[in-house]
Amino acid sequence: MAASLSRPCFISLHLPYRQGWGQHLANTFRFQPVAVRETPRVRQVALQRESAIFLVNERLAPASTSSRDFLYDIDPQPTLGTASNVCFEVDDVPGLCKRLQSQGCSLLVPPTELRDDAGSVTYGVVSSIVGNISHTLLDRSCYRGLFLPGFQPIQGAPSATGDGIKITHFDHITYVCPRGRARAALDWYQRCFGFHRFLLNPRERPAEGYVLGGQGVGMLLLALQSAQGTPAHGCKLVFAESLSQNGTNQVDTFLEQHGGAGIQHVGLCTTDIVSTTRALQQRGARFFTPPTTYYSQGGKAEEIRGAGQDPHMLAELGILLDTTVPGDKGRPGTDATESPSQEYLMQIFTHPIFSEETFFLELIDRRGAPGFGEGNIRALWKAVQVYMDQQQ
Numbered sequence: 001m002a003a004s005l006s007r008p009c010f011i012s013l014h015l016p017y018r019q020g021w022g023q024h025l026a027n028t029f030r031f032q033p034v035a036v037r038e039t040p041r042v043r044q045v046a047l048q049r050e051s052a053i054f055l056v057n058e059r060l061a062p063a064s065t066s067s068r069d070f071l072y073d074i075d076p077q078p079t080l081g082t083a084s085n086v087c088f089e090v091d092d093v094p095g096l097c098k099r100l101q102s103q104g105c106s107l108l109v110p111p112t113e114l115r116d117d118a119g120s121v122t123y124g125v126v127s128s129i130v131g132n133i134s135h136t137l138l139d140r141s142c143y144r145g146l147f148l149p150g151f152q153p154i155q156g157a158p159s160a161t162g163d164g165i166k167i168t169h170f171d172h173i174t175y176v177c178p179r180g181r182a183r184a185a186l187d188w189y190q191r192c193f194g195f196h197r198f199l200l201n202p203r204e205r206p207a208e209g210y211v212l213g214g215q216g217v218g219m220l221l222l223a224l225q226s227a228q229g230t231p232a233h234g235c236k237l238v239f240a241e242s243l244s245q246n247g248t249n250q251v252d253t254f255l256e257q258h259g260g261a262g263i264q265h266v267g268l269c270t271t272d273i274v275s276t277t278r279a280l281q282q283r284g285a286r287f288f289t290p291p292t293t294y295y296s297q298g299g300k301a302e303e304i305r306g307a308g309q310d311p312h313m314l315a316e317l318g319i320l321l322d323t324t325v326p327g328d329k330g331r332p333g334t335d336a337t338e339s340p341s342q343e344y345l346m347q348i349f350t351h352p353i354f355s356e357e358t359f360f361l362e363l364i365d366r367r368g369a370p371g372f373g374e375g376n377i378r379a380l381w382k383a384v385q386v387y388m389d390q391q392q
C-alpha cells in the first residue's frame with residue numbers, strides 16, 4: 001500500500017559555502033525567520049509565510065566529510081543553490097521507511113527520534129528517483145513547539161501582517177526531468193507516495209500527458225495531486241520535460257545549469273496576487289513580464305475584464321490570466337447548458353533566484369481553477385526566451 005501524504009511541511013534550499021541567500025528570501029520575499037539552528041559548520045533557518053516554510057541551509061565552513069551536518073535533511077553538497085528536499089508529514093515514519101525500502105528506495109537517514117521540552121518528532125530521509133531530490137518524512141504529531149527540536153525560535157521577527165503580501169501555502173512544485181523520464185517519475189510518486197494523477201488541462205490526454213507544442217514551445221507536462229486534500233487545497237507535483245529541438249529554453253537550460261534533474265520552481269498560493277506582486281516588486285523582487293501585446297491581442301483584455309479584473313492593472317504588474325469555463329470538453333460532472341460561471345487563475349513568475357538560470361518562484365492566485373493556464377505557460381516560455389537571448 002502506498003503512503004498518503006499531505007501538503008509539504010517545508011521545502012529545503014541548499015546554498016554552497018559563502019552564498020548568503022537566506023537574507024534575500026527574508027528581505028525581498030518577506031518570509032519571516034521563525035527558527036534557527038547554528039553549529040560551527042552550518043546554519044539552518046526556517047522562513048515562513050502562513051503554512052509555506054522554506055528551510056534555508058547554508059554552510060559556514062567548507063564541506064566536511066560528515067554528511068549529517070544538516071538536521072532533518074542530507075547534504076546535497078551543492079555547487080550552486082538548489083531546492084533539493086521536500087518534507088512531508090506522515091503518520092508512521094518507521095512503517096513508511098520500511099515499505100519504501102522494500103520498493104527499492106534508498107534510505108538516506110533511518111527513522112530517528114529527536115526531542116526537546118516541547119515533545120518529540122520522528123523523521124527519516126529517502127531519496128527520490130528524480131535528480132538530487134530527497135524527501136524527509138516527518139511525524140510531528142507529538143510536538144507542540146514552534147518548529148522542530150534542535151531549532152531555536154527567533155524572537156522579535158518583524159510582523160508579517162499588513163505588508164500587502166498574502167501568501168498562504170505551497171500550491172505546487174515543478175520538477176524538471178530529462179527527456180523521456182517524466183513518466184517514470186510520475187509512476188514512482190504514484191506508487192511510493194500514493195499521489196493521484198491530476199489532469200492539468202481539459203485537453204490533456206491521460207496516456208500522453210499535456211503536450212505544449214507550436215509557437216516555439218516544446219514541453220510535456222504531467223501532474224500529480226497529493227492524496228489528501230482537494231484539487232484546490234492539496235499540493236501538486238508537476239513534471240516537465242523538454243520536447244524542444246532548440247536547447248536554449250527554460251527546461252533544457254535548467255538541466256544544463258543545475259547539472260541534472262531537480263526542482264525548477266515552487267508555486268506559492270496567494271489570495272491577492274495584485275497586492276502581493278506590488279509589495280514584492282517594491283521590495284526588489286524581479287518578475288518576468290510578458291510583451292505588452294499579450295494584453296491587447298486575441299481578446300485578452302476582454303477575457304480579463306470578463307473575469308472581473310482590470311487589464312491595465314495586470315499589464316502594469318505583468319500578471320498573466322487564463323480562464324477555463326466549466327463545461328469545457330473533458331471536464332466531468334458539468335452540464336454544457338449551465339450558465340458558464342468562469343473559473344480563472346492568475347500567475348506571475350520571478351526571475352531565477354540564485355545566480356544560475358535554475359530555481360525560481362511563482363505566485364498563483366486561483367479563482368476556482370485547479371489546473372494551469374496554457375496561455376500563461378506559453379507567455380512565460382516566451383518571456384524567458386527573450387530574457388535568455390538578452391543574457392547572451
Ligand SMILES: O=C(O)C(=O)Cc1ccc(O)cc1
Pocket residue numbers: 172174221238240250251267362372373377380
Ligand atoms: O505553470 C506552472 O506553474 C507550471 O508548473 C507549468 C510549467 C512547467 C515548466 C515550465 O518551464 C513552465 C511552466
